[in-house]
Amino acid sequence: MSPTPLAADLVVTGGRVWTSDPARPWAEALAVRDGLLLDVGTVDEVARHRGPDTEVHDLAGALVLPGLVDGHVHLNLAGAQAAFELPLLPSDSLDDVLAKVRAWAGRLEPDAWVVGGILGSTLLGQLAEERHRLALDEASGGRPVLLRDDTMHNRWVSSRALELMDVGPDSPDVEGGRYVRDDAGRLTGVLHELASARAESAFAASVADPQARMREAVATAVRVLNSYGITSVQEAATMGGPLAALRELEAEGELTLRVVASLPVRPFLEDGAVGGELIAEARAQRSELVRPDFVKVVLDGVPMTRTTALLEPYLCRHGEPATTGDLYYDLPDLVAEVERCHDLGLGAKFHATGDASVRLVLDAVEQVRARRGPGPRFQIAHAEYVHPDDLPRFAALDVVADASPYIWFPGVIQDSIAAHVPTEVVAASWPFRDFLDSGAVVAAGSDWPCAAPTPDPWTGLEAMVTRRNPDPAVPGTLNPGQALTVQEAVTAFTTHPAEAMGLGDVTGRLTPGRSADFIVLDRDVFAVDPTQVHATQVLRTWFAGRLVHTADEPTTRP
Structure with missing residues (x-):
């Protein structure tokens, strides 16, 4: 006599469920118990888990995806912008x-x-x-x-x-x-x-109660992210104040996404402790939802101010002095930084926006891997400009391509970059196809609030496939040979960033035992014309089995 199946708290049934599980990529229903996926399968298979108290949602054929994972956000900056600040557009x-x-x-x-x-x-x-x-x-x-x-x-x-x-x-x-x-x-x-x-x-210094402001900013960012179907994020430069706000929200049961924090090793744009002091404080308070498992290392600046480190000089159209940009580390210093990460068991997110800074990171990681063997996972943000010789080194060294922000298509930001960066470098930018074909992990991230006023993933996902601006008023393509399939792009917004952040066994796929993080969409992104993906709306977002967003409820969005 077979044992009685466990009763589920929730059954979601009658849809198309993309699991991202290679062994069983598609299902029709899923069952949730205690915040975890109990079963994923056909309608009949999952029906076994219906009990007298089970909540049942009929999907009526809608598409379900794993909860999206944003590999690069700035919660405090983004939330403050959405909650308190003057909204402006790059245009x-x-x-x-x-x-x-x-x-x-x-x-x-x-x-x-x-x-x-x-x-x-x-x-x-x-x-x-x-x-x-x-x-x-x-x-x-x-x-x-x-x-x-x-x-x-x-x-x-x-x-x-x-x-x-x-x-x-x-x-x-x-x-x-x-x-x-x-x-x-x-x-x-x-x-x-x-x-x-x-x-x-x-x-x-002018803010009367900075921690209260920060708490509201972070809470606002969480609500906005949930409304776009995002259930896990990597915070890209996490200071003590936002960490305290996250812990407060978690203690009150109001933190409805999982946060992997990246702790700055040097001062940058915000006040507060950095480096060893911040790392010790943060790790002592690590929790289920707030995981300070990475550091943030900034190697250069941005192309628009000619502070990105390039292998070849910037364009000199107005008599500017020749320059290849700035590097904030030399190789011995960076090797020492990577070794500290290895010794502490911490991953690292390296801000390296140019092909020269990318090469420097790979050189440093190569030295440490050769001496110390496999270790924590490293990410290069933003993996925009990579010399062809360095592309296969990402997979060989287990370095993730942090694909952020969503600017791999023509637009006002690319116009600004093109005024400074050599044409052939821009034309070869964002080499996603080459990364995947070489075996590297591509993890998408919005970099919100940089580059765009929202963390909307659907614009970035569409453009990964089309390499076009979703706005038809902006013509052209950017490096179209690097386009991905829809499934590859969805993976870059779910499974890959989860793995890159150390959450691969927790979320990013819909399989029994993982967190019940999933979303219901208004369209099947695998079936519609790819140029319509940007208009996708998230009807429902569940995080750890908890409904945290519904489309028919108002959500504060920037």
Whole structure:
């Protein structure tokens, strides 16, 4: 006599369930018990688990996917932008930005900060004269203003903000950053790289209750992510404040996604402990949902400010001095950093946006792997520009290609990049097909709030397949030979980032024993025209067997 099947808390049945399990990629139903998948199979197989108290959802043929996994987000920055700050678009003109600043400032107290983003980096590069800063002063009514660009590495600030930063006409540039000046040597208010940290510190000093603000920001980000079907994320640069907010939300039962944190080893754009102090504090409080299992190592900047490290010089169209960008580490220092990670059993997310910085990471990892053998998993963000000789090294060294942000198609950000980076380098960017064919893992990440005002995965997923901008008004393709199939792209948004983050046995597939993280969609992304994937809506999101989003309920979205 066969044992009585366990009764499920929840049965979801009558749909097309893509499991991402090579042994059984498709199913019709699934059963959930105690937050875990109890069974995944046919309608009849799963029906065995119906009990008198089982909640049953009929899918009416809808597609179910594993909960999406975003491999690169900034929860505090993104949530604060969505909850508190002036929303800007990368396509906004200067007149648009000034009009929005004027309207926003009109609702504030006279000494309140105007904080917002995202400012297009193309526009930021055009703010080359003092008169632009004075126009910002007028629009804001003399208030301090801090506007972040689409890379989140650079800022535009007003005169009052510069005063609060204690920056004046004779202030020297900070190490690793620059106060941009016009031809007459006058401050424009544009801040590059670590100069932006001074502005962030000045703004932070004005916040009456920073931890309460941070908690609301992180909670907002979680709700937005759930609304897009995202149930696990890797936080890409996690300081102590956001970690405390995450722990508070988890203790209150309000953290409805899984977070793998990446702890900065050096100061960057936010105040607070970094390196060993932060690592010790964070690891002591590791929990089921908040896992500080990575560090963040920044090797270079961004292409738009010519701080990305390239093997060949940037374009020199206006008489600029020849440069290949910046590197913040040499090989011995980086090897030492990688060895520390190996000794601590921590993975690392390396910010390396150019082919020279990517090569440096691979060289360092190669040395450590040769001496120490296999160890923690390493990721290279953003794996945009990779020399052909280095492509097979990702798989050989077990290094993940962190594909973020979603800019592998023509658009305003690519236009900005093309003004600086050699044409042949741009034309070969985002080599996803070559990565997969060589055996490497491609893990998608939004980099929200960088590059786009939302973490919407469906635009990025579609463009992985088409290499086109989902907006038909923007023509052309970007390196179309590197396009993926829909199934490969879905894997890059589910299974691969879960594995890259150390969550492969927890989520990313729909198999018995894994967390019941799954979503129901309004369309079958495997069957529709790929150019319609970007319009996908998530009808339901379940996290650990808990319904955390329904499309018929209002959700705060940026």
